[in-house]
Amino acid sequence: MNPSDxxxxxxxxxxxxxxxxALNKVSLALERGTVHAVIGTNGAGKSTLIxxxxxxIPPSEGRVELLGQDVTQWTQPRRARAGLGxxxxxxxxxxxxxxxxxxxxxxxxxxxxxxxxxxSAQRCDASTxxxxxxxERSGLxxxxxxxxxxxxxxxxxxxxxxxxxxxxPKVLLLDEPLAGMGAEETERMLAMLQELKxxxxxLLVEHDMDAVFRIADQVTVMVNGTVIATDTPANVRTNPQxxxxxxxxx
Amino acid sequence: xxxxxYLFVFLVFAGLAVFPFFSGQYGVDLATKIMVMALFALSLExxxxxxxxxxxxxxxxxxxxxxxxxxxxxxxxxxxxLWLLVASVLAAALYALVVGALSLRTKGVYFIMVTxxxxxxxxxxxxxxxxxxxxxxxxxxxxxxxxxxLDLDKANALYGFTLxxxxxxxxxxxxxxxxxxxxxxxxxxxxxxxxxxxxxxTYPYKLAAFVISGAMAGLAGFLFAVKDGTVNPELISWHLSxxxxxxxxxxxxxxxxxxxxxxxxxxxxxxFFKSEVVFGEFAKHWHLGLGLTIIASVALLxxxxxxxxxxxxxxxxxxxxxxxxxxxxV
Numbered sequence: 001m002n003p004s005d006x007x008x009x010x011x012x013x014x015x016x017x018x019x020x021x022a023l024n025k026v027s028l029a030l031e032r033g034t035v036h037a038v039i040g041t042n043g044a045g046k047s048t049l050i051x052x053x054x055x056x057i058p059p060s061e062g063r064v065e066l067l068g069q070d071v072t073q074w075t076q077p078r079r080a081r082a083g084l085g086x087x088x089x090x091x092x093x094x095x096x097x098x099x100x101x102x103x104x105x106x107x108x109x110x111x112x113x114x115x116x117x118x119x120s121a122q123r124c125d126a127s128t129x130x131x132x133x134x135x136e137r138s139g140l141x142x143x144x145x146x147x148x149x150x151x152x153x154x155x156x157x158x159x160x161x162x163x164x165x166x167x168x169p170k171v172l173l174l175d176e177p178l179a180g181m182g183a184e185e186t187e188r189m190l191a192m193l194q195e196l197k198x199x200x201x202x203l204l205v206e207h208d209m210d211a212v213f214r215i216a217d218q219v220t221v222m223v224n225g226t227v228i229a230t231d232t233p234a235n236v237r238t239n240p241q242x243x244x245x246x247x248x249x250x
Numbered sequence: 251x252x253x254x255x256y257l258f259v260f261l262v263f264a265g266l267a268v269f270p271f272f273s274g275q276y277g278v279d280l281a282t283k284i285m286v287m288a289l290f291a292l293s294l295e296x297x298x299x300x301x302x303x304x305x306x307x308x309x310x311x312x313x314x315x316x317x318x319x320x321x322x323x324x325x326x327x328x329x330x331x332l333w334l335l336v337a338s339v340l341a342a343a344l345y346a347l348v349v350g351a352l353s354l355r356t357k358g359v360y361f362i363m364v365t366x367x368x369x370x371x372x373x374x375x376x377x378x379x380x381x382x383x384x385x386x387x388x389x390x391x392x393x394x395x396x397x398x399x400l401d402l403d404k405a406n407a408l409y410g411f412t413l414x415x416x417x418x419x420x421x422x423x424x425x426x427x428x429x430x431x432x433x434x435x436x437x438x439x440x441x442x443x444x445x446x447x448x449x450x451x452t453y454p455y456k457l458a459a460f461v462i463s464g465a466m467a468g469l470a471g472f473l474f475a476v477k478d479g480t481v482n483p484e485l486i487s488w489h490l491s492x493x494x495x496x497x498x499x500x501x502x503x504x505x506x507x508x509x510x511x512x513x514x515x516x517x518x519x520x521x522f523f524k525s526e527v528v529f530g531e532f533a534k535h536w537h538l539g540l541g542l543t544i545i546a547s548v549a550l551l552x553x554x555x556x557x558x559x560x561x562x563x564x565x566x567x568x569x570x571x572x573x574x575x576x577x578x579x580v
Binding site: 054056075076077078080081085086088092093094095096097101104105106108109110111112113114115116117118119120121122124127163167 | 422429431432434436437441443444446447450451452455
């Protein structure tokens with residue numbers, strides 16, 4: 001494996017909340033062109049892991065490297081500008097803005113120029129071009145003028161991904177993008193992820209096991225804040241430890 | 251609807267421009283005072299409506315602008331408009347920079363309380379030290395001039411100058427609202443967490459908004475000191491911070507014209523309830539009437555006076571006009 005293809009690496013990440021160890025020496029590496037799924041029961045530490053990788057909360061110990069650089073001390077916005085995009089488990093769009101403005105504002109993150117107060121943001125060609133492109137790519141091109149809060153649940157999830165893409169990230173951390181989606185919407189989202197993974201490294205936290213095993217190239221299984229296996233989907237399925245801890249109910 | 255908003259704002263400013271030709275001295279005085287308060291309300295609207303930061307100590311910047319004007323005026327003749335204006339705006343901006351840098355590390359109710367605390371701190375500095383004449387305040391002996399061009403001692407000149415400041419500030423905030431900076435502030439108001447995840451360092455944005463807002467409040471303070479010719483600690487008190495908040499709530503948060511409408515509505519209501527012609531003896535209890543009216547209007551008009559046309563339309567036609575998002579700022 002060519003090390004330059006590892007776009008994001010977490011090493012021995014530990015997070016304690018008081019006496020509770022939410023994450024215990026978790027290590028993982030995301031490779032360009034792959035979907036790396038993280039599965040685990042509720043409370044296994046999946047969301048905490050995403051929050052630490054994206055810089056929303058600092059780790060108690062361990063380090064995070066983005067594109068070969070140590071970014072452990074970097075703030076979340078700085079990591080985002082360096083190419084780390086994330087989506088949230090619950091919708092975190094701008095519900096009162098139009099779909100287009102949601103995408104455009106996200107794209108503006110790479111073209112901020114806050115001092116150009118005389119120029120309308122709608123004339124910021126760089127961000128409007130990207131906004132149109134990502135809306136097209138995520139199937140929202142026909143509803144650009146709609147208020148984002150009025151979209152269906154599935155459309156909001158699509159918008160969430162579109163906003164993520166608008167920042168032109170190299171690494172995508174997706175927290176349950178399929179949650180609450182219908183069969184058709186799930187198919188569309190999986191097709192999109194399949195297409196996205198060619199030029200991104202994707203971390204996918206997801207409860208829909210069928211989807212995970214269909215799309216993931218690597219699966220990391222977490223139990224109580226600890227990684228118990230990282231392997232290909234086929235091997236994870238047959239791993240006895242995983243079967244006992246997690247897939248037993250499957 | 252868009253054209254109507256701009257038309258409305260245009261008509262307001264056009265009306266204010268011709269107003270002195272039709273009104274007496276009292277009217278010009280009152281309108282000047284209201285325009286100063288409208289400018290003050292506009293400055294707060296940038297924070298509350300534009301950025302989602304509820305500042306409950308905004309009178310500090312207003313008061314510091316006013317005190318700076320008086321304290322920096324020379325005692326042996328009229329000061330220069332240019333120098334005093336710049337100095338008072340800078341003084342307010344500087345205090346806003348300090349207050350903002352510290353208070354923006356908190357959120358929600360804590361932010362409200364910290365901004366209040368900083369304003370009270372400024373209040374007690376002028377209230378309890380001889381610096382600004384203590385509780386009595388101090389007088390501005392000579393009103394500033396700008397060479398031979400402008401003499402702010404003349405009521406009509408001050409009126410015109412205040413109107414120009416108000417219009418320029420309104421135009422500046424309208425530009426700001428549609429710019430990338432303004433859109434980023436709107437994003438912070440709606441969903442700051444998302445803004446950070448997207449790559450916006452939100453703290454400098456909020457601090458910049460806070461300083462711009464404080465500076466503009468300082469400008470209003472400068473005009474107030476010149477208008478009134480006196481300053482006292484009441485200009486920094488939390489009553490005034492509350493009043494200006496009520497103005498923008500009354501007018502309708504989220505719209506610049508809401509601040510204008512709110513300031514005028516508030517001042518006119520105040521005049522009305524203070525009027526002995528209407529209320530006779532009861533006029534000295536004007537707080538009661540004003541308070542009840544404000545409670546009633548907030549309960550009946552949740553979107554403020556700005557939202558009244560839309561509310562009537564919905565009532566009459568039964569259609570919701572809540573489409574297209576809140577991309578309008580004017």
